[in-house]
Amino acid sequence: MFSLGAKKPGVFKIGCVGPITGDQASLGLDQLHALQIAVDEANAKGEIIPGYRLEVVSLDDQHNPSQAVAMAKRLAADPLVLAVVGHVNSSCSLSAAPIYQNARIAQISPSSSNPEISRKGFDTFFRTCATDDIQAPQAAYFAFERLKAKKVFVIDDKTTYGKGIADEFEKEIRRLGASVLGHEGIIQGEKDFTPLLTKIKGLSPDLIFFGGMYPEGALLVRQAKSLGLSSQWLGGDGIYVSAFIDLAKEDAEGVYCTFIGADVSNMESAKRYLEIYTARFGQQRGPYSAYAYDAANIIIDAIRKAAKKDRPAVLAQVRVTKDFSGVVGLTSFDEKGDSSIQLIGVFQVRNQAFEYVGSARE
Amino acid sequence: MSHSEIFVQQLINGLTIGMIYALIALGYTMVYGIIQLINFAHGEIFMAGAFLGLTVFGLFSPALKLNSALMLILMFVSAMFVCGLLGGLIERAAYRPLRKSPRLSCLITAIGVSFILQNLMMLIWGPVNKSFPAFFKHSALSLGPLRITFMQGFIIITSLVMMSALHFFVTRTMLGKALRATSEDMTASRLMGIKVNRVISLCFLIGSGLGGAGGVMYGMYYNSISFHDGYLVGIKAFTAAVLGGIGNVPGAMLGGVALGMLEGLGAGYLSSEWKNVFAFLILVGLLLCWPSGILRKLRNE
Numbered sequence: 001m002f003s004l005g006a007k008k009p010g011v012f013k014i015g016c017v018g019p020i021t022g023d024q025a026s027l028g029l030d031q032l033h034a035l036q037i038a039v040d041e042a043n044a045k046g047e048i049i050p051g052y053r054l055e056v057v058s059l060d061d062q063h064n065p066s067q068a069v070a071m072a073k074r075l076a077a078d079p080l081v082l083a084v085v086g087h088v089n090s091s092c093s094l095s096a097a098p099i100y101q102n103a104r105i106a107q108i109s110p111s112s113s114n115p116e117i118s119r120k121g122f123d124t125f126f127r128t129c130a131t132d133d134i135q136a137p138q139a140a141y142f143a144f145e146r147l148k149a150k151k152v153f154v155i156d157d158k159t160t161y162g163k164g165i166a167d168e169f170e171k172e173i174r175r176l177g178a179s180v181l182g183h184e185g186i187i188q189g190e191k192d193f194t195p196l197l198t199k200i201k202g203l204s205p206d207l208i209f210f211g212g213m214y215p216e217g218a219l220l221v222r223q224a225k226s227l228g229l230s231s232q233w234l235g236g237d238g239i240y241v242s243a244f245i246d247l248a249k250e251d252a253e254g255v256y257c258t259f260i261g262a263d264v265s266n267m268e269s270a271k272r273y274l275e276i277y278t279a280r281f282g283q284q285r286g287p288y289s290a291y292a293y294d295a296a297n298i299i300i301d302a303i304r305k306a307a308k309k310d311r312p313a314v315l316a317q318v319r320v321t322k323d324f325s326g327v328v329g330l331t332s333f334d335e336k337g338d339s340s341i342q343l344i345g346v347f348q349v350r351n352q353a354f355e356y357v358g359s360a361r362e
Numbered sequence: 363m364s365h366s367e368i369f370v371q372q373l374i375n376g377l378t379i380g381m382i383y384a385l386i387a388l389g390y391t392m393v394y395g396i397i398q399l400i401n402f403a404h405g406e407i408f409m410a411g412a413f414l415g416l417t418v419f420g421l422f423s424p425a426l427k428l429n430s431a432l433m434l435i436l437m438f439v440s441a442m443f444v445c446g447l448l449g450g451l452i453e454r455a456a457y458r459p460l461r462k463s464p465r466l467s468c469l470i471t472a473i474g475v476s477f478i479l480q481n482l483m484m485l486i487w488g489p490v491n492k493s494f495p496a497f498f499k500h501s502a503l504s505l506g507p508l509r510i511t512f513m514q515g516f517i518i519i520t521s522l523v524m525m526s527a528l529h530f531f532v533t534r535t536m537l538g539k540a541l542r543a544t545s546e547d548m549t550a551s552r553l554m555g556i557k558v559n560r561v562i563s564l565c566f567l568i569g570s571g572l573g574g575a576g577g578v579m580y581g582m583y584y585n586s587i588s589f590h591d592g593y594l595v596g597i598k599a600f601t602a603a604v605l606g607g608i609g610n611v612p613g614a615m616l617g618g619v620a621l622g623m624l625e626g627l628g629a630g631y632l633s634s635e636w637k638n639v640f641a642f643l644i645l646v647g648l649l650l651c652w653p654s655g656i657l658r659k660l661r662n663e
Binding site for chain 1: 372511631635
């Protein structure tokens with residue numbers, strides 16, 4: 001082909017899907033910011049493949065599984081989309097995965113931690129975070145051994161993620177020898193949990209485990225305080241978000257949570273990324289930000305190696321990812337698409353910030 | 363806590379949210395009583411009240427202390443005032459031109475207005491949950507193991523005062539009489555010299571103002587508000603209005619309190635994951651066996 005002066009380069013697109021409006025918007029936006037940083041860096045280094053630049057397509061699944069399917073179909077229909085970073089929520093990743101599989105689009109989620117997703121045999125699904133079948137038992141171990149919780153109450157939000165982690169937690173802590181006083185579901189988007197908390201107050205457990213996301217988590221700890229409920233709180237990574245503290249304010253003090261990864265803010269390998277992020281998007285960095293950035297770079301790397309506009313070729317490159325040196329460490333994918341990095345960190349809210357307590361099994 | 367204490371605590375919690383439902387239900391019931399329209403935009407007006415309260419708080423918080431009476435009065439008065447105007451404006455712009463159209467057109471317009479308001483709120487105040495300042499911290503009155511937080515007491519008392527004022531207005535004043543007359547027979551009222559359109563506007567103004575007050579209380583009680591909260595709370599308040607007998611002012615108050623308590627007991631004793639189901643089961647059950655609500659409307663007497 002003749003090139004006459006400054007010909008406009010063609011584009012390859014990377015999809016990005018998560019909740020970017022609504023109550024969990026901060027998580028979706030955070031994933032998007034990470035991808036934008038990675039793509040801009042790649043474009044700044046020159047054309048990814050001669051004649052081509054990268055572009056981000058951002059779509060909103062509103063953490064609604066049926067919306068996730070619709071968005072996945074939109075990406076699948078666009079031949080320029082080669083791979084996807086997302087979705088944020090397990091329920092959304094799970095419902096969108098068959099669409100990506102049919103379209104041969106590699107999908108890397110930075111945060112969908114429900115173990116079932118990678119066990120359904122989707123050869124297009126990958127994730128950079130650890131899974132809940134590791135997170136929940138370690139959370140139970142931490143609650144039982146370190147917090148000495150002997151009587152616990154379990155609450156979940158009935159989502160793929162929340163119920164998944166709560167069920168695993170309950171199973172493990174029972175096995176360790178604690179008594180589970182009850183396990184109840186709440187409704188996502190609901191505001192009033194006082195009926196359930198009043199009932200829990202009557203049972204006075206040592207610890208309440210919450211499998212769910214931060215909007216409900218914040219309301220739960222607030223309403224528990226105002227009812228005079230003094231049990232300790234432990235949550236999963238769904239509440240490890242600065243917005244949790246913003247919403248729960250001083251009632252968040254002392255709340256523990258586990259996270260499907262390490263404390264990136266103290267990692268040498270993450271330093272440069274965190275500086276770029278802060279300079280561009282401010283201090284409000286979400287927990288999976290670094291995991292989304294690594295997912296994006298694995299995809300960019302795969303596109304570069306595949307060197308053509310061909311989804312199966314990109315997918316093949318993602319699949320053979322081995323010791324990819326990213327912000328959170330060396331990532332490899334196993335045959336299910338799960339990450340080799342499976343560290344579970346524990347944090348506690350102290351002075352209105354999450355402080356790293358250590359790894360759950362220390 | 364003993365079983366009976368837990369039961370009483372559940373009732374107190376249910377009463378608090380029930381009072382908020384009741385305030386919102388009044389807006390539905392007054393509008394329905396007068397023009398037989400289910401104003402689906404009312405839930406959004408309620409939510410706008412919560413956001414307005416938050417904005418007013420933001421404006422005055424450098425100057426005034428958190429728990430000062432003046433701050434509370436400013437928040438409530440401005441939210442009620444602006445919501446009242448908003449309600450009046452919506453009536454004037456969206457419903458009045460359709461006064462002679464079939465009822466269904468009005469209903470669909472109401473749903474449309476609800477969408478517009480919801481999206482406007484998202485544009486103005488943003489898509490993420492907003493944290494609402496915590497008034498009274500967690501100070502509470504402890505009666506043995508029972509706790510009534512100052513916030514709960516404040517909500518219950520303020521709602522009671524507002525509802526009594528409304529009841530007095532409707533039953534004891536000339537304007538209230540005009541309101542009742544219009545809801546009874548619009549044509550006859552017009553013939554008697556009542557300015558019907560003005561009465562209808564007034565009805566929207568009062569109903570929306572009360573909804574706005576409910577919004578501020580909702581924000582203060584839950585400390586976290588989001589632009590789409592109005593939908594579910596609105597539907598529940600509507601249920602409360604039907605429960606009490608739609609079109610009936612004391613009925614809406616009673617319906618709100620009853621719904622709040624039943625919901626609380628259902629969630630506390632059966633299962634919290636079915637909390638919303640209880641509200642709507644009550645609605646369905648009631649429509650089946652007692653279609654005109656707890657307080658029947660004594661229209662033909």
